[in-house]
Every structure is written in structure tokens, then in C-alpha cells.
Amino acid sequence: MAAPSDFINYIDANADKFIHRLADAVAIPSVSSEAARRPEVVRMAHWLNDQLKALGVETRLVDLGTHVMDGEELPLPPAVLGKIGDDKAKKTVLIYGHFDVQPANKSDGWDTDPFTLTVHPTNGQLIGRGSTDDKGPILGWLNVLQYHAEHKKPLPVNIKFCFEGMEESGSEGLDELVEREAKPGGWFDGVDCVCISDNYWLNTRTPALTYGLRGIAYFKATIAGPARDLHSGVYGRMIHEPMTDLVLLMSKLVDPQGNILVPGVEDMVPAPDDAERAIYHKLDYSIQDIEETAGAPITVSSDKVEVLMNRMRHPSLSLHGIEGAFYGPGGKTVIPAKVSGKFSIRLVPPQTPEAVEKLVEKYLKDEFAKLGSKNKFTLDPVHGGKPWLADFNHWNFDAAKKATKHIYQQDPDLTREGGSIPVTLTFAESLGVNVLLLPMGRGDDGAHSTNEKLDRSNFIQGSKLLGAYLYELGAVGK
């Protein structure tokens, strides 16, 4: 069933009020990765909890204990669980979002104060930290709830909420919570499907549904040589220099065209057939789109399908940097004693961190042995996460497709993301149900960057889309 026009009109009529509420949320600097701002994340949890209760949602603040960050033991912000509706005849959808944000300082290069939501005078963009990641989408759900609360209308589905405050800092404590509450009698017992609104359209034009995420295997390759940093004048060419060994090893991981040189890693992934290539061909995306957002004409191919497959269905290997070497401006003549190369491989099914780690370790050990260096080599996996793929022919996706068509009068792009949202897989595996990613914002929102924004139309039309999705879900029937 399509969302009632009364609901659609209500969202339009109350748009300014909704933007005002988003400003209240953005004003709380809930940066989870800064110890000094941890109390603000807790404040944000209570703010959200109060909003949900006021809209008729039964809630629970769940203490997730403590963790150690930068050597300091800190309390984790509570997770906010919610439930509304208990009609056995209706489907039950679990909605996830996060109320913590990335760090932001005006001095990073923001044009406006990052924690003051600023409406752009001409294009209407809502600029502020968390506007699109992920306070905007969370507040989209509140907007939907508000219509039903004010009009005392029952929702078309039962809803469970799971909101966390540590997403930008590794979702500490969340996996355990989800696994616990997924069990019979738990908060999430009886959930039929999951919807997460925490990613973005491919471009700035076409709504998207997302059915896949790449996993990741992050590595730290360390070469240790002398007991301390040495002077290159005194020791240059007398000893095996750790940087020489490390740079040589790192150069053997990936070529300039992006091909992964670790034997076996590419081979794990089956080649695409014509049907799969057709999916990518259909996407509303161009080489020009990439060049515009990257800011330079540096795509590895001029074929859009190749480039999109490289992002969505192929693994990728990026060299991030070197810890322990000279990194400042100017010219320091140091031989660094111990250097660690950081690199990561984005994974696609059927790759797993464990399988890829084994290949990387064997390869780098063999390559290091060939160097004839007396330094010491070690490889540490830093973190890992499996890739995720959902069935986009499921009724959960069908509901979202219909809702998109209703609100935007166009079919959504069906996308896979190059990045990772680890909790997606936790929900899929713990609950054993279909998970849908339903993005609200655009590809140029700059989620982790300066001047993060959410377009006004994406917030308002997006709120309608979330409601419309619930109505289409309700229409599927139990």
C-alpha cells in the first residue's frame, strides 16, 4: 500500500520544524573518538531516548560497559533500543542508526561552525557534522513517527529500533548486544527484516538501494632493524635499512592499475558474467561523476562498468602510509629504526579476512626472504570484517523499490558499496533475515569530510521515503 497522501503533505508542511529538530541534534557534538566529548555522546543518547518516548516508543538505554581508548578507560555510551507496535498480523522491521559523529573542528577547513546546522542561503543544503551521517536519517524516522503520533494513527508495521553511539569508533559492544537480543525472548525476537539508512546514493541524482558491502582485512607490516633511529650520514650503506626493505615489500602488493599482486587473492573472486556486467551498465554513473568527486581525471579506466566493478565487486588494495618513518615537511636525514607499512584489502564474497590474511602472510614472508636482509619482518592483522551481500529480489527490497518509485518517480540504482558497515553483517547473521540499506543522502555529502551536508530535499523527500517504505512493507502482509 502506498503511503497516504495525508502523510506526504504532513512532512512537507512541517519541513521547517523538522530542520529545526535536526539543528538541535547537530548542536550536540557527539564525537565518539574524542575522550573529552564522550559525555556529549551520552547526552545525545538521552536526547534521542526522550524524543522516542515522546513519540510513543517504548525504550531502553543499554549500558555497554567500558573500553580503553588511547590508554584511558572510558564508559561506552549506552545503546538506545526502542519498540513500537505489537500487532501479530503485521511485519516487524528492525531499524538501525547511529547518533555519534566524526570529529570536526572549524580549523579543519569548515566554512561554518560544524556543530551549528547552517542552511545554505541559495541551494538549501543543511550543513553540519552529522547532518547526513547519521543524524539526518535517524531524524527521518522520528519525522515518520511524529505524523502517526500526532494523528493517533497506527503504524503499518511493528518497529524495533537499535541506535548506537560508537559507530565511528568501531561499534564497540554492539555485536554482543545484537547477538544477545536476537535470541528468543530478546528485544529483537520476531524481527522479519532490517533497514539501515547509513550510506549514500552513487551520485547526486538517483536514489539507490544497496545490497552489498565490501569487507576488509587491514594489515601492519613491520620491519625492525637497529635499536634506535640512526643518522644516514654515519650508517648509510653500512646496515640493512628497514625503510628500503619495507618499501620494496609494499611495492609488491599492488600495481598502479589496482591489480592485487598477492597470489591467490584475485583468483578467489569469480569473474562477472554478462548478466552481472549489465547491472553495472544500468547504473546512473559516469567516469565524469568519479572525476568530479575525486577532483582529478585519474580513473584507472575510461570504461564505467570496469571502474564500478572495481569499486563494488572486486577486491582493492590500498597503501595508507608508514608508521615510524619521517613524515614532516623539510629534510630530516634519519634512518628510521622500525617502520610499519599500513595497507588494507577490501574484500568481496567469497573472500574472508582469515583466508586473505593467510595468503598475504605467506607471500610477504617469501618476498622478505628473497631480500637477503638481516632485519626482522612481522605481519600483524589490525582489523578485519567479512563482506556482505543480500538478495535484492527479496520483498524487503521490493518494498523499498516501490517506495522509491512513489516518492521520487524513478527506479532506484541497485548498488554495492565499496566500504564496510560491519554491523550489517552482524544483523544478517544473528537474525537470519534480509537486510536492506536505504540511503537518504547523496554521493557528494562528504560524510567524513569538512562541510558535511544533507540536501534539504534529501531530508524531506527522504523522510517521506522512509514512511513510504514502511507502508509498502505493511502491504506485503505477514
Add this chain to the structure above:
Amino acid sequence: MAAPSDFINYIDANADKFIHRLADAVAIPSVSSEAARRPEVVRMAHWLNDQLKALGVETRLVDLGTHVMDGEELPLPPAVLGKIGDDKAKKTVLIYGHFDVQPANKSDGWDTDPFTLTVHPTNGQLIGRGSTDDKGPILGWLNVLQYHAEHKKPLPVNIKFCFEGMEESGSEGLDELVEREAKPGGWFDGVDCVCISDNYWLNTRTPALTYGLRGIAYFKATIAGPARDLHSGVYGRMIHEPMTDLVLLMSKLVDPQGNILVPGVEDMVPAPDDAERAIYHKLDYSIQDIEETAGAPITVSSDKVEVLMNRMRHPSLSLHGIEGAFYGPGGKTVIPAKVSGKFSIRLVPPQTPEAVEKLVEKYLKDEFAKLGSKNKFTLDPVHGGKPWLADFNHWNFDAAKKATKHIYQQDPDLTREGGSIPVTLTFAESLGVNVLLLPMGRGDDGAHSTNEKLDRSNFIQGSKLLGAYLYELGAVGK
């Protein structure tokens, strides 16, 4: 003529007073590379100027103007020029030293406060920033002057002094000063030879005289790609990643055995003949010495002659680090937009920075072209300095050999240094006279490291050595 025993005894009798004066000098944190501490360098210049005047030296503080450091215009600390003696029948020696020091913070890993000279309770080491580099040697000269001032004894030679406060920051302004004062009528007019005490013995046992220094050509190779840092999940494998290109280029510069891979660079240097190899064979140095000071068994060869030639008479190429990439702990999934690899080549005659820069630029441009990357490559020379070699059969060296034999009862090692002291070449070329490097400290002093030290015996015997050298110079006659 050997130094009088009265002088030798005086130095022993006043050792504790001299150490006290060294403590006063170390207590002034004259770090030239930190803007906030620039006034301390100026204070140190005045302290030294006052010491010299009190010992009968005619001095001049020379304003060297200003320079720009980290975007800030700063006054350069004045150079301290001095002269004592004007006897036409005596030789005139120019003595150089520097009163600025490297940065040091307790938190870098010092066991004691770096600016409080600490006498080690058992081995008597004098621990503090500048103890060996280069305040100890400067104060050694003051100790010699003090004997002659207190006893109203004329010095065996005329002395000109040139002390600067920017050696650790590129000796800004010094070349111009030396060139100006070397002209007829200038402060250095009439100088017969130069002595610089600003390097170290090869080991901890054998005094050394140094007749060669390597030059340097320091490079910054930059790869620029996207307009800003990108997320590796979103852009991984879609674009040419600057780190991939840079690491590949850097891997083609030097092999793990230290061989320089830039065509032409090694070929510029003639191979050693047996006579030259014999010099290195004779040096009191072992693979074990290197392993002990480096803290690990990582020499590129087990042949001492090969390893020493690698340090002293072969060029070397060291990779120092990467600017612009991720360098912190943990795992950040960034594709850095613009990265600059820092590396330097230590040069030996007949190499020059200009000749080597040309070879490096052509090679890296060619190698970059082979990568098939759409990123942009640029190479910038950061700084350069020519190598230096002196005639160690000169009377200036003979005087130092005799003085060493007198004070230490052993022949000095005749060494070339792997590092650079650019002003050495300026003196040699501007004055056209022989330059001798006469080190006071040991090979394990840790000049630029934490816990920098000067052994008590090196300070006291070293002061005698400087005096004895002047007497042997005096004996050469005009």
C-alpha cells in the same frame, strides 16, 4: 713542541671547574630549530661572547639578518667571531664550532633532564644535550685559553674563532659571512689552517683525525592525484592511488644491500685500489663495533673493509619517509591525495649535487612514465652539499697526529666521515687552506639522540689534545 706539562697538569687540576662550566652551557636550551627557543640561542651567543672576552679574546657579534622558518620570519642568532694573538712570526689557526643544539625533550626518552648536565655516578659520562655536539668541544678551547690567560702565557699560535648558532638548522647566513671575512682585510685574513672539532671517533677507544666528508643531495619526490584525501572503501581501485605510484618509484632507488639503482650514480666513483683498501684495513674498527652502536646484527657485509668503505668512500642512498600519508598508530582507511617521498644520497668525490640530481630526475621521470598512471609526478631537490677531502699529509694533520700521540699515547685513526659538515667545504674553498677535523667525542656519544653524552675523559683529555695541537702547530713555524 709538545705542550708544557704545566698546561697538562692545569687541565687535570681544574677538571671539576670545567665540567661546571659545561653544565652552565648545557643549561641554556639553545635549540635553533624551534622558534620559541630562538632567544635561547641568542642568549648562548652572548654567554660565549662574555666567556671569550673574559679570557682576553677580542670579539665581535655579527648580525646575520633574518630567515623564514615554518612560515615565520625569525632573527638569526649572531655569529661570534674572535681573535687572540697577532704575532707575525706565528701561524694563525681558525677554529670553528657551533653553540646551537638539536631539539630535546625528556619525553623523547631521556633518562634525565636534557638541559641539566648529569654526571653518571659510575662511568662519569657527562649527559646532556650539546655535551658532545658541540658545546663540549667549544668549551675545550675555552679551557685551553683559560690556562694561558691565568698564567699570562702567550699562546703558541694566533687564533681566529668562528662560532655559529645555526649549524643544526642549515648554517643559515654562515657561508656569506665566511666568504666575506675571508677576503683581504676581513676577520679571517691571514689564516694558515682551520681546525673543526665537531665529529666523533670511529669507536670508543681510538682517537681520530678526519680528512673527508660525504656530500649530500636530498630529494622530495611528489605524486599528486585526487584533490583531497579519499576513502579507500569508496575509491579503492577506481583511481590511480598516489601511494602505489610513489612506493613503486621509491623501491627502484636502492636495493636491500645498499646498491644505488639510479644508473650512473655508482659509476661516477672510481673503484678503490689495494693501497686505498689498506687504509680501511688499518682502522681500529670491527663489525662488532657497528653492531653494538646500531644495536642489532644488521651490517650489509661481514667484511669490515667493505662496510667501512660503504660509509666513507662510497655514496649511499637512504629512504627517510613519506610526507602526506597516514603515519599514526592504528588503522586509518585513507587514500592520501598527495604524497612526497623523502630520500637522500650521500656523495663522495667527484660527485656533486648538480650532477647527481640530473641523473635522479631523468631516471625517476622515465620510471614514472612506465607506470601508466594518470597522477602527476614532480621531483624537488631539498638541499645539497658537495663532498670534501683534505690532504692528510699536510703539516696541519701532522701537528694533530703528534698531539694525539702525546696525549693518548697512540696513533689516531685517519677517517672519512659518512655525514656532512657543509661549512668545512666553505672554509676550504674560501680560505684556500688545509682544514682538519679533530674530534673530541666517541662514536657512541649519540649526538642527535636521546641521552647524548661526552665521556669525562674525552672532555678532559680532549681539552689537553686541543692545547697540544696548538703547541705542535706553533712548532711547525711560520
